[in-house]
Amino acid sequence: MTEDTSVRDYLRERFFPHMWCPGCGHGIVLNGLVRAVKELGINKNELVMVSGIGCSSRISGYVDFHSLHTVHGRALAFATGVKLSKPGLNVIVPMGDGDALSIGGNHFIHAARRNINITALVMNNRTYGMTGGQCSPMSGVGIKASTAPYASIDNSFDCVELARAAGATFVARTTVAHVNQLSELIKKAIGHNGFSVVEIFSQCPTYFGRKNKLGGAVDMLKAFKEMTVPLGSEKKKGNPALFERGIFVEKELPEYCQAYDQVIARAQKR
Amino acid sequence: MAQEICFVQGNEACALAAMYAGLDFFAGYPITPSTEIAETLSARLPEAGKKFIQMEDEIASMCAIIGASLTGRKVMTATSGPGFSLMQESLGYAVMAEIPCVIANVQRGGPSTGNPTHVSQGDVNQARWGTHGDHSIVTLTASNHQDVFKMTVEAFNIAETYRTPVILLFDEIVGHMREKLIIPEQGEVELVDRLRTSVREGVNYHPYLPREDGRLPMSDFGGVHRYNVTGLYHDMWGFPTDKAEVVHDLVHHLVKKIDYAANAIAHHVPYYLDDARTVLISYGSSARSALSVVEHLRRRGEKIGLLELQTIWPFPAQLVREYVAKAEVVGVVEMNMGQLINSVKLAVDDPRRIYLINRVDGRLITDKDIKQTLRVIQGEGV
Numbered sequence: 001m002t003e004d005t006s007v008r009d010y011l012r013e014r015f016f017p018h019m020w021c022p023g024c025g026h027g028i029v030l031n032g033l034v035r036a037v038k039e040l041g042i043n044k045n046e047l048v049m050v051s052g053i054g055c056s057s058r059i060s061g062y063v064d065f066h067s068l069h070t071v072h073g074r075a076l077a078f079a080t081g082v083k084l085s086k087p088g089l090n091v092i093v094p095m096g097d098g099d100a101l102s103i104g105g106n107h108f109i110h111a112a113r114r115n116i117n118i119t120a121l122v123m124n125n126r127t128y129g130m131t132g133g134q135c136s137p138m139s140g141v142g143i144k145a146s147t148a149p150y151a152s153i154d155n156s157f158d159c160v161e162l163a164r165a166a167g168a169t170f171v172a173r174t175t176v177a178h179v180n181q182l183s184e185l186i187k188k189a190i191g192h193n194g195f196s197v198v199e200i201f202s203q204c205p206t207y208f209g210r211k212n213k214l215g216g217a218v219d220m221l222k223a224f225k226e227m228t229v230p231l232g233s234e235k236k237k238g239n240p241a242l243f244e245r246g247i248f249v250e251k252e253l254p255e256y257c258q259a260y261d262q263v264i265a266r267a268q269k270r
Numbered sequence: 271m272a273q274e275i276c277f278v279q280g281n282e283a284c285a286l287a288a289m290y291a292g293l294d295f296f297a298g299y300p301i302t303p304s305t306e307i308a309e310t311l312s313a314r315l316p317e318a319g320k321k322f323i324q325m326e327d328e329i330a331s332m333c334a335i336i337g338a339s340l341t342g343r344k345v346m347t348a349t350s351g352p353g354f355s356l357m358q359e360s361l362g363y364a365v366m367a368e369i370p371c372v373i374a375n376v377q378r379g380g381p382s383t384g385n386p387t388h389v390s391q392g393d394v395n396q397a398r399w400g401t402h403g404d405h406s407i408v409t410l411t412a413s414n415h416q417d418v419f420k421m422t423v424e425a426f427n428i429a430e431t432y433r434t435p436v437i438l439l440f441d442e443i444v445g446h447m448r449e450k451l452i453i454p455e456q457g458e459v460e461l462v463d464r465l466r467t468s469v470r471e472g473v474n475y476h477p478y479l480p481r482e483d484g485r486l487p488m489s490d491f492g493g494v495h496r497y498n499v500t501g502l503y504h505d506m507w508g509f510p511t512d513k514a515e516v517v518h519d520l521v522h523h524l525v526k527k528i529d530y531a532a533n534a535i536a537h538h539v540p541y542y543l544d545d546a547r548t549v550l551i552s553y554g555s556s557a558r559s560a561l562s563v564v565e566h567l568r569r570r571g572e573k574i575g576l577l578e579l580q581t582i583w584p585f586p587a588q589l590v591r592e593y594v595a596k597a598e599v600v601g602v603v604e605m606n607m608g609q610l611i612n613s614v615k616l617a618v619d620d621p622r623r624i625y626l627i628n629r630v631d632g633r634l635i636t637d638k639d640i641k642q643t644l645r646v647i648q649g650e651g652v
Contacts, residue, residue, distance in 0.1 A: 014507075015509055045494055045496065048492075060498070061498050061509060064496055065496055066340075066492070066497070067496070067497070067498045067499065068337065068340065068491075068498075069499065069500040069501070069502070069510075070360075070501065071333070071359055071360055071501055074329060074360065077325065077326075077329065077331075077334050078334065079337060080297075080330070080334050080337065081295070081335055081336060081339075081345075082337040082338065082340065082341055084295070084321050084323055084334075085294065085295045085321055085341045085343045085345075086341040086342075086491065086492050089341070089492050106327065106330075107326065107330055263316050264316045264319050267313070267316035268316070268317060268319070270317070
């Protein structure tokens with residue numbers, strides 16, 4: 001197989017090498033994202049990447065789209081401004097688990113509630129990598145972190161259930177060990193007319209792996225294959241601790257920007 | 271549209287001025303005493319085919335207007351003290367990334383919840399230094415509805431000219447009081463649109479490379495130039511950098527582009543200042559009481575005048591120094607424990623003749639309050 005170099009058209013190679021650690025899963029997400037955009041044939045001028053703070057958020061700088069690298073946790077609020085003011089643009093928001101679900105939790109549920117046509121990618125490595133491996137709302141009970149030296153007692157969120165309950169109309173989950181599914185799900189999420197969420201398990205060998213003795217990047221990738229099963233798999237019934245991969249929610253409901261057009265119509269009829 | 275005369279609240283005057291200035295996008299969150307701005311715009315913007323959104327909080331409101339501004343829109347939010355506190359982080363982002371936007375803060379009592387329905391001018395220093403890091407900021411204010419209108423339009427013009435957030439620092443009295451407003455005909459007041467790049471597609475566009483005059487032509491998101499916007503120190507491409515000389519130039523650029531404009535945007539109204547031996551300096555609703563005192567005492571032959579400031583940041587130091595040069599006594603009238611007075615003291619050669627005339631109990635400072643303090647300052651007792 002020869003190397004597919006066409007994805008390079010979508011990267012700002014001037015800014016490489018990237019700043020992620022060796023073995024980080026986020027580069028795989030970047031690859032999956034770029035392949036998805038390429039296959040969808042989206043004009044680069046019509047795509048805006050909006051991100052917050054953290055390792056994951058740096059993804060927006062490396063892609064040759066309009067990119068808005070904002071403050072911690074608020075990317076979806078910035079993205080809402082971009083999307084509502086220019087609904088013709090495709091808006092993708094890559095976030096880490098802390099960015100999306102801790103400091104940004106409120107914006108996450110409200111963006112889902114509005115069903116605004118934005119694609120949220122939650123790159124879940126269960127830690128704050130940028131600041132040195134602190135406990136995140138996705139770490140879960142028993143996990144060691146630089147702010148949980150005696151192991152965490154905090155329960156974690158279930159990103160899929162949170163997104164579903166908040167009103168997201170497309171919700172999916174996969175891991176960076178499942179690259180084809182990753183790209184396919186991002187493609188479907190971008191194509192979906194409404195708020196879409198793809199949770200992506202991504203490894204942080206530098207902090208999460210090291211502190212919890214999970215081995216190197218390869219071991220962590222193997223673990224993603226072992227701890228997940230396709231949605232609806234019989235294995236899940238026998239072992240509830242397994243995480244399902246696939247599309248959990250996919251439904252058509254009025255999209256926010258389109259609904260706003262009706263507000264304008266009603267205002268102008270008065 | 272022809273000239274229109276109406277009888278409105280100050281908050282409505284602000285909203286109508288924003289529409290006049292070409293506001294495209296408003297994001298906000300309800301908070302007393304500013305809510306009428308959002309309410310008015312929730313009706314007016316859709317009528318004009320434009321966008322209004324009620325966000326989940328003030329943090330999100332500030333973020334949403336920045337996102338919208340980058341698509342080439344004129345944007346605004348409105349709030350009061352507690353909400354203004356929540357907006358500070360992203361206000362700093364708008365400073366750093368040089369995003370034109372307007373933030374109206376209709377001041378109420380504080381700190382904390384304070385008193386939502388009563389007046390204060392306690393956010394003067396927060397407007398200047400509320401967000402972290404070294405920066406300059408533009409803050410305008412007004413004491414009557416015609417000036418609320420004028421300053422609101424000016425806020426958009428300054429924001430678009432200098433690529434900066436502009437704060438409109440009104441107060442509860444001005445916001446809720448009703449008085450006459452004359453809305454000028456379209457075209458009567460000059461409106462400024464942001465400078466857009468003339469760089470063609472395929473040619474390198476440097477979003478953060480200032481021209482010789484310090485201005486940075488913009489390119490709208492969705493246009494042919496794809497670039498990075500960040501709150502990190504950045505180079506001319508908008509890409510993060512920690513190179514010392516680039517960071518040095520960026521911080522200097524952000525501060526100087528505002529400070530060098532201080533005289534050009536120093537809006538103010540002088541009253542009876544030519545021969546004044548006693549000068550009052552005030553702004554917002556307290557300037558109304560100060561003017562009443564000046565007019566009363568002038569009739570009795572006292573040489574007293576008022577300098578009403580409408581631009582408070584960047585502080586118009588040169589203008590203040592000149593106006594108070596011959597004054598024996600200067601009274602700074604404000605409804606706080608002494609905020610703008612510090613800048614007045616720094617601006618003059620002899621700060622000992624600068625006195626604070628204030629009231630901080632949630633009530634409007636009256637002409638009687640001012641006269642009483644003045645008599646004490648002038649050595650005449652109460």
